[in-house]
Amino acid sequence: MKSSDFLSFADNISSFFSRKSSNPDIGEIIQQAQNIANTSSAIPSSSSLSSTGFLSQVLYFQQNAKTIQRILESSFGPYMPDDIQISDLFKTMPIAAMHYYLEHQDSIKTPSWKRRRHRFQPSVEVMKVNELNEALILSELSYADSVEDVRVGLGQLYNESDRSKSSKEKMDKPQWELLFCDTQSKPNQPSHFLAIQKNASQYDDTLHVLMVVRGTKSMSDLITDAMMEATDYEYNGVQGKAHIGMVRSGEYLVARHKKLLSTLLNLSNKRKLDITLVGHSLGAGAATIAAMNMNSEKFSKDIGKDGEASVKVSANVIGFGCPAILSQNLSLLTKNFVTTVIADADVIPRMSGATLVNLLLDLRQFEYQEQAERDVEQALRELQGRLTDSSSTQVGSRQSNKGVLSIDEDAIQKVMGYVHRGIEKVSGEGEVSESSSTKEAAVEKMVPCLFPPGCCIHFYRDGSGIDGTYVPCTFFDEIDVARTMVDDHLISSGYRKIFLNMMRDFHKDDHFSFDSRNRR
Numbered sequence: 001m002k003s004s005d006f007l008s009f010a011d012n013i014s015s016f017f018s019r020k021s022s023n024p025d026i027g028e029i030i031q032q033a034q035n036i037a038n039t040s041s042a043i044p045s046s047s048s049l050s051s052t053g054f055l056s057q058v059l060y061f062q063q064n065a066k067t068i069q070r071i072l073e074s075s076f077g078p079y080m081p082d083d084i085q086i087s088d089l090f091k092t093m094p095i096a097a098m099h100y101y102l103e104h105q106d107s108i109k110t111p112s113w114k115r116r117r118h119r120f121q122p123s124v125e126v127m128k129v130n131e132l133n134e135a136l137i138l139s140e141l142s143y144a145d146s147v148e149d150v151r152v153g154l155g156q157l158y159n160e161s162d163r164s165k166s167s168k169e170k171m172d173k174p175q176w177e178l179l180f181c182d183t184q185s186k187p188n189q190p191s192h193f194l195a196i197q198k199n200a201s202q203y204d205d206t207l208h209v210l211m212v213v214r215g216t217k218s219m220s221d222l223i224t225d226a227m228m229e230a231t232d233y234e235y236n237g238v239q240g241k242a243h244i245g246m247v248r249s250g251e252y253l254v255a256r257h258k259k260l261l262s263t264l265l266n267l268s269n270k271r272k273l274d275i276t277l278v279g280h281s282l283g284a285g286a287a288t289i290a291a292m293n294m295n296s297e298k299f300s301k302d303i304g305k306d307g308e309a310s311v312k313v314s315a316n317v318i319g320f321g322c323p324a325i326l327s328q329n330l331s332l333l334t335k336n337f338v339t340t341v342i343a344d345a346d347v348i349p350r351m352s353g354a355t356l357v358n359l360l361l362d363l364r365q366f367e368y369q370e371q372a373e374r375d376v377e378q379a380l381r382e383l384q385g386r387l388t389d390s391s392s393t394q395v396g397s398r399q400s401n402k403g404v405l406s407i408d409e410d411a412i413q414k415v416m417g418y419v420h421r422g423i424e425k426v427s428g429e430g431e432v433s434e435s436s437s438t439k440e441a442a443v444e445k446m447v448p449c450l451f452p453p454g455c456c457i458h459f460y461r462d463g464s465g466i467d468g469t470y471v472p473c474t475f476f477d478e479i480d481v482a483r484t485m486v487d488d489h490l491i492s493s494g495y496r497k498i499f500l501n502m503m504r505d506f507h508k509d510d511h512f513s514f515d516s517r518n519r520r
Helices: 003-018 026-037 046-052 053-065 065-079 086-091 095-108 113-118 128-141 147-159 167-172 217-228 244-268 281-294 297-303 328-333 353-365 369-396 409-427 436-442 491-507
Strands: 176-182 192-197 207-215 229-236 240-245 272-280 312-320 337-343 455-461 464-471
Touching: 095 353, 095 369, 113 455, 128 147, 128 207, 128 272, 128 312, 128 491, 147 176, 176 244, 192 244, 207 244, 207 281, 207 369, 229 244, 229 328, 240 244, 240 328, 244 272, 244 281, 244 297, 272 281, 281 297, 281 337, 297 312, 337 491, 369 409, 455 491, 464 491
Parallel strands: 207 272, 272 312, 312 337, 337 455
Antiparallel strands: 176 192, 192 207, 229 240, 455 464
């Protein structure tokens, strides 16, 4: 950007904030702000988007395989028992164990079990879902493939979704103008976009900004996710632990836009900065760390005039499926400005080095032989019954039953003997058994040190519908193995569906949709 462009922008914005009585040329000011926002990192063109293709992601994985392995080892290492290596744990894990462990968990974590766990937790107001759904739309928009898609999406959020609202209500709703958008990501540099409110009152002394951070979409995002190592982290003088990948991602977001925010504040003579951060998955974690930095006294000084703490900063986060990123003490300190929404069995908020190791150890020790033999015997008896019925039909038709295949009880018991010995061999029970002390040491639970941040809202299936409660961050101290643990993390099959079902139950309207609702 040329110095003349910057001076032109300064003149325009100074003129805008000095003439309160006339309508400002906000469009020109926003255009100049967009130029500043994109000075150090050009907006990706459509041709560059091909780098996110499948083949490029495979190549990226191959080129960084050793780095990924090192990251995983450092993430799991502190939680592994001394006598077990992480590579050995994966190699000796029977695939069948996961299937039967899931069945076992299904029998325990019933709707009654869920209701009992939430019994004494405060309920979420149903209308809170309206606010959360608007943030969810923004978080989904961050996954758009192009800058133009994001720009159009922001416009549609205001123009199309509120046709039933009055003119005054529509004016009260923020209208966002895109300042910066990066659809590409690198490890610890998440994709995100930045927007400024264009319909704020000219008498408002606050600069309103929106930052939306994308979740996991590419291989580089997965590397950030895998960096689950808990590093020392300090917030407002309090020492704790934080997810190292999220710390680096959040600090990148702050450093990337600190100069722009400072420039806008100084030239506009605004005394306050109100920034709303929204994200899903990785994006929620990075947004939380960014907000913690922005709410610090240091950041207030950095963006103030001449280094003075003259700017009041208020950074607030709404995150969906945020990973476990903070120790309990730091998570509690963020309750006033971070809202973390978790859909039922969503695996990501429960995932940390400790909880993953605990799950792998549980699977390693899980006794599934009885269930496996039950299934094989059931299949054999089903086949026996079908062959018997087939034989009877042929005899009734006066056809010779010579050579007709049949299975008698002795054959079933003989096969089951083979199955029993085979499962023993696979599970290791046929070898020399471990001493009781060694076995107990292997199943000793690791203590998680990372949890989801802030004020946690848990929406769950209670057997008759969807319910929601405010829960402590320690509520998610183990992985909830369930058939929906992956689907619940996704926006389309998890959060959007849960919000919609909850509102349909509340309104007793199976055709309810957020787009056509009449807000009152």
